[in-house]
């Protein structure tokens with residue numbers, strides 16, 4: 001399970017190409033299955049529970065960020081306000 005999620009993350013990162021600038025249109029919320037520090041600035045939490053994945057209109061991942069519960073809620077509220085569609089996939093195991 002952990003290996004699959006890591007592979008998924010790596011694939012997301014390799015899709016970022018310099019001359020390719022897809023506009024994200026939605027945010028997918030998932031559970032973080034691996035240990036990673038929260039990416040929010042100045043966050044003291046050393047492990048994350050949530051992964052936010054920005055996806056473009058075709059459903060391709062544009063950007064992925066690991067966050068703790070608190071920063072995930074803040075980020076979700078902000079992205080919702082900016083007009084992003086929010087897909088909550090936290091029920092997925």
Ligand SMILES: [Zn+2]
Pocket residue numbers: 038039040043044045067068069070071
């Ligand atoms: Zn945090």
